[in-house]
Structure formats: C-alpha cells, structure tokens
Amino acid sequence: MITAFFRTLILYFILMTGLRLMGKRQIGELEPSELVLTLIISDLAAVPMQDFGIPLVNGVFPIVTLLCVSLLLSFFSLKSIRFRGLVCGHPTVIVRDGKVLQENMARNRFTVDELYEQLRSQGYADLQSVKYAILETSGQVSILPYAKEAPITPKGAGLNVPDDVTLPVLLINDGRIMAQNLHGSGYDEAWLTGELKKRRLTSPRQVFLLTVDEAGSVVCVTKEGRQ
Amino acid sequence: MKAFYLPAGVLALILACSLWAGRFLEMRTEHWTALLAGVSQAAEAEDWSGAAGALRRAYEDWDRDQTFLHTILEHDALDEAEQLFAAAMAACRQEDGEEALIQIAQLTVCLEQIAETQGISIRNIF
Numbered sequence: 032m033i034t035a036f037f038r039t040l041i042l043y044f045i046l047m048t049g050l051r052l053m054g055k056r057q058i059g060e061l062e063p064s065e066l067v068l069t070l071i072i073s074d075l076a077a078v079p080m081q082d083f084g085i086p087l088v089n090g091v092f093p094i095v096t097l098l099c100v101s102l103l104l105s106f107f108s109l110k111s112i113r114f115r116g117l118v119c120g121h122p123t124v125i126v127r128d129g130k131v132l133q134e135n136m137a138r139n140r141f142t143v144d145e146l147y148e149q150l151r152s153q154g155y156a157d158l159q160s161v162k163y164a165i166l167e168t169s170g171q172v173s174i175l176p177y178a179k180e181a182p183i184t185p186k187g188a189g190l191n192v193p194d195d196v197t198l199p200v201l202l203i204n205d206g207r208i209m210a211q212n213l214h215g216s217g218y219d220e221a222w223l224t225g226e227l228k229k230r231r232l233t234s235p236r237q238v239f240l241l242t243v244d245e246a247g248s249v250v251c252v253t254k255e256g257r258q
Numbered sequence: 259m260k261a262f263y264l265p266a267g268v269l270a271l272i273l274a275c276s277l278w279a280g281r282f283l284e285m286r287t288e289h290w291t292a293l294l295a296g297v298s299q300a301a302e303a304e305d306w307s308g309a310a311g312a313l314r315r316a317y318e319d320w321d322r323d324q325t326f327l328h329t330i331l332e333h334d335a336l337d338e339a340e341q342l343f344a345a346a347m348a349a350c351r352q353e354d355g356e357e358a359l360i361q362i363a364q365l366t367v368c369l370e371q372i373a374e375t376q377g378i379s380i381r382n383i384f
Contacts, residue, residue: 032330033276034375034382041383084333092272099265099272106261 032092039075039093043067043100047118062119062169068101119168126164129177139166150174199250203241206254216243226251279330280376287373290320294366301350301358309358310350317343331372339368 046067061069072094079090108115123135125146136146146164149172155161160180165173185192200216201209202223213223223235226249232238240252293316300309320343327336342365349358375382 032279032376033273033378036272036276037378037383086329086331086333088329089332092276095268096272099269102261102265103269106265109261 032088035089035093036096039071039096040100043071043097046070064101064104064118068097071097122168122173123166124163125166125172126158126161126174129158129161131158135166141166146172155180195246197245199242199244201240201242203235203238203251205239206236208235218243277378280378283327283330283373283376286323287369290316290369291366293319294362294369297346297350298359298362301355301362304353304355306350306353310347313343313347313350313362317347330376335368335372335375339365339372342368 047063075090075093075097079085079087104118108118123139125132125135125139125141131143131146136142149164150156150158150161153172153174155174155176160176161174162177163173163175165175167173181187200212202213202216202218203209208220208223213219223241226241227233227235227238230251230253232251232253235241237253238251239254240250242250293312297309297312297316300306300312320339324336342361346358346361346365349361
C-alpha cells in the first residue's frame with residue numbers, strides 16, 4: 032500500500048510536468064492537473080475492477096490520493112498566483128497588432144495551421160483583422176479583433192436598447208414539478224395549475240418543459256403524442 | 259481552510275494506514291518466520307510430530323490474518339504462500355527431511371518477500 036501511495040504521487044507529478052512541458056496545445060479544454068487526473072483515475076479504477084486478484088484498496092487508495100492531491104493543488108493555486116502559474120501556466124500572446132509572435136508560437140508548439148484554423152473557426156479570414164490572439168491556459172485561442180473589424184453591438188452603434196434579458200427558471204421538467212424552483216420564483220401550485228388550464232392542460236405530466244422568466248413570461252412545451 | 263485540511267487530513271490518514279499496514283505485516287512475518295525456524299529445527303532433529311505440530315500452529319496463525327492480508331496484498335502472492343505451506347506439511351507427513359527443509363526455506367523467503375513489498379523503501383517505490 033505504501034508503495035502504491037508513493038508511486039501514485041510520483042506518477043502524478045511526472046505526468047503533470049510532462050503535460051506542462053508539452054505546451055498548451057496538447058491539453059485541449061482541460062487544465063493540466065484535470066487532464067492528468069482524468070488519465071490516471073480511469074486506468075486505476077479499471078484495473079482492480081477487472082482483475083479480482085488485486086485488492087480493491089490498491090485501486091481505491093491511489094484514486095483517493097490523487098483526488099486529495101488535486102484538491103490541494105487547487106487550494107494552493109487559489110492562494111498563490113505564482114503556484115497557479117506553475118500548475119496551470121500563463122496565457123501567451125501569439126498575435127499582436129496583426130503580427131505573429133513566432134517565438135511565443137514555437138515555445139508552445141503552436142503551428143501556423145492551427146492558428147489559422149482557430150481564426151477561421153471564429154470567423155476571421157486573415158491576420159489583418161486581428162489585434163490580439165491569446166493562447167489560453169486551457170489550449171483555446173481568444174481572438175480580439177481591431178475595433179473596425181469587431182461585430183457591431185448596440186452600444187457601438189449608439190443605440191439605447193432596453194435590458195430585457197432575463198433568466199428562465201425551469202418549473203416543470205419532463206412532467207415533474209420542480210417545487211424548489213417554483214417557490215423560489217415566488218409562485219405556487221395554484222398559479223401553475225392556472226397556467227396549465229390556460230393551455231388546456233389538466234396535469235403537469237402532459238408537459239415536457241415549462242419555464243418562467245423574471246418578467247413573468249411563461250414558455251410551455253407539451254409532450255409529444257399527449258392525449 | 260476546510261479546503262486544505264480535508265484533503266490534507268485524508269492524505270495523512272492514507273499515509274498512516276499504509277505505514278501501519280507495512281509495519282503490521284513486518285511484525286507478523288517476523289512471528290511466522292520464527293515459528294518456521296522452530297519447524298526447521300524439529301525437522302533437522304527428525305522430530306516429525308514436533309515439526310508437524312509447529313507447522314500446523316504456524317499455518318493456523320497465518321490463516322487467521324487472511325481476510326486482512328487479502329485486502330492489502332495481491333492474491334497471487336498469498337496463493338503461492340498457501341501452496342508452500344501445503345507442500346511443507348506434506349513433506350513433514352512423509353517424514354522427508356530434505357524436502358521439508360527446502361519447502362520451509364522457500365516458504366520463509368516467500369513470506370519475507372510478501373512483507374517486503376509493503377515496506378517503505380527506495381527499491382519498492384522505484
């Protein structure tokens with residue numbers, strides 16, 4: 032067991048270091064620590080599951096150890112910016128004023144093809160539209176265009192539009208009343224029954240989805256093929 | 259600070275359990291090997307009833323810890339020790355001194371190796 036404990040710690044930090052050295056483009060959407068955790072835990076869980084000759088604790092102890100180490104890394108990452116940089120890395124500017132920063136690209140093993148793929152996927156045909164492109168710690172690229180290339184917004188166009196964006200709350204989910212959401216939104220069952228009656232419905236079981244937003248507007252989707 | 263103390267506490271608990279399990283197994287192995295040394299001495303003196311009795315006591319003692327051992331050790335290693343116990347008992351029954359001493363020596367080494375896998379050492383970790 033003690034061997035498994037120390038081996039788990041050593042392998043975790045080796046994998047973490049390896050992934051950090053590989054650069055951000057290898058990571059995808061997960062942070063390095065999350066990816067390492069995912070990679071190892073899935074394998075650790077599978078071995079004692081399949082091989083009955085291996086005690087369960089040989090799988091459980093390393094998994095719990097990894098989860099605790101991961102929680103501790105998160106804790107120290109929150110407390111220390113320097114530690115966070117060490118574990119997660121820092122965002123890297125790869126395009127500044129439409130000019131590719133080749134050294135930063137090379138340091139992260141990020142190719143021109145990948146840069147253009149990211150530009151195209153975000154609707155930019157070439158580098159001339161891009162003021163900054165930043166390779167985030169998650170491996171994603173954030174693109175900030177020049178003001179003249181940015182999509183028009185009401186604010187940019189000098190329009191004064193009312194703020195009518197409200198958060199809808201789910202009150203009926205596949206025939207089931209979400210009582211906590213209902214009461215939390217300031218409504219009750221009698222109001223809900225009234226809303227159903229307005230739509231010629233007799234039971235919440237006939238409803239697939241019913242939401243209400245902060246302005247009180249209700250969206251109701253009935254179940255397909257209801258009687 | 260709960261976010262720190264909880265995982266740190268669980269880690270400390272795992273470490274303590276692991277160290278305790280290693281130490282416990284080491285102590286039990288010392289006990290079993292001492293019993294097996296008595297079996298060897300009796301076999302060398304051709305005291306077969308004494309050798310068989312001492313070996314049976316050693317086996318019963320070993321058997322009492324099987325549930326715990328199966329939760330921390332790979333079952334193949336335990337099965338091997340079990341087979342060596344059976345072979346040593348058969349040799350004692352047949353009063354075959356040479357074979358009995360060989361089986362007991364192998365059993366002793368097997369038990370020591372099992373205990374060694376749970377000890378904290380650079381050799382085990384790497």
